[in-house]
Amino acid sequence: MLLNYFIGTAGSGKSTLTGLFKDYVLKRNPEISAITLNLDPGVKRMPYTPDIDVRDFIVLEEVMAEYGLGPNGAMILASDLMVNFLDDLKYEIDEYNPDWVFVDTAGQLELFAFRETGPLIASSLGFGSIQKAVSFLFDSNLVLRPNGFISTLLLAASVQFRFRNISQINVLSKVDLLGEDQIDMIVNWSQDFRALEDSTNERESGLIRELSMLISDVFVQLGTTSELIPCSNKEEYGLDLLFGYLQRIFDSDESKFY
Ligand SMILES: Nc1nc2c(ncn2[C@@H]2O[C@H](COP(=O)(O)OP(=O)(O)O)[C@@H](O)[C@H]2O)c(=O)[nH]1
Numbered sequence: 069m070l071l072n073y074f075i076g077t078a079g080s081g082k083s084t085l086t087g088l089f090k091d092y093v094l095k096r097n098p099e100i101s102a103i104t105l106n107l108d109p110g111v112k113r114m115p116y117t118p119d120i121d122v123r124d125f126i127v128l129e130e131v132m133a134e135y136g137l138g139p140n141g142a143m144i145l146a147s148d149l150m151v152n153f154l155d156d157l158k159y160e161i162d163e164y165n166p167d168w169v170f171v172d173t174a175g176q177l178e179l180f181a182f183r184e185t186g187p188l189i190a191s192s193l194g195f196g197s198i199q200k201a202v203s204f205l206f207d208s209n210l211v212l213r214p215n216g217f218i219s220t221l222l223l224a225a226s227v228q229f230r231f232r233n234i235s236q237i238n239v240l241s242k243v244d245l246l247g248e249d250q251i252d253m254i255v256n257w258s259q260d261f262r263a264l265e266d267s268t269n270e271r272e273s274g275l276i277r278e279l280s281m282l283i284s285d286v287f288v289q290l291g292t293t294s295e296l297i298p299c300s301n302k303e304e305y306g307l308d309l310l311f312g313y314l315q316r317i318f319d320s321d322e323s324k325f326y
Pocket residue numbers: 076077078079080081082083084085115175241242243244245299300301302303
């Protein structure tokens with residue numbers, strides 16, 4: 069079984085991609101089975117119908133009423149409470165016993181990635197021979213300028229830290245909003261931090277430039293470049309490339325042990 073977590077900033081396209089990707093994979097490979105799992109307890113309207121839904125166990129309005137919290141506080145608590153239902157989620161996944169599970173995570177990535185819940189869920193749901201991956205979405209709206217790109221890169225790196233040894237794929241989402249030159253430029257930044265430094269020098273100034281240069285230098289020294297995969301839900305673009313990357317992770321043994 070292969071579990072992929074879609075993680076990214078609010079509105080980066082996680083939910084849309086989760087639903088679309090399942091349909092895409094099933095269409096392309098009728099012999100494999102795939103399901104979707106929604107781990108966003110606060111989502112109101114979904115662009116797809118999840119096969120397994122944490123909202124069957126936690127209802128945001130009930131958390132608000134029971135604990136006397138507003139929507140933000142209740143979202144934090146609801147995310148934390150998800151761990152109480154790990155056995156139920158595991159049971160439901162086992163009932164389906166699918167080849168692939170596409171996991172949609174909370175709109176606000178910090179609720180899933182930076183609290184204890186996400187990493188705990190990832191390690192408990194994926195045990196034994198179950199393999200895992202994280203697909204991190206870089207929202208095209210946020211990464212057109214070097215400083216936006218670098219901020220998102222830092223977030224992606226933080227998520228990688230939080231999920232430790234899980235292989236991470238970085239996706240550039242909503243590329244239908246960009247021109248071809250812009251896509252090439254951003255993908256190039258992800259592969260060649262010197263190019264990112266050059267763009268930073270050209271387009272940023274003052275403190276932001278100095279900070280950006282220092283940060284990109286850290287990435288150069290770490291040598292951790294992961295090529296961005298351009299995707300668009302709207303145009304159903306790049307899904308085959310993403311599928312190829314995921315399959316490569318899953319064909320290797322490295323994601324099994326965590
Ligand atoms: N232009 C464009 N908009 C998209 C794309 N994918 C999602 N959206 C829109 O972005 C908004 C947020 O999408 P959603 O999947 O809910 O994001 P999430 O918060 O990360 O789950 C919605 O209005 C979507 O219609 C895409 O590929 N291109």
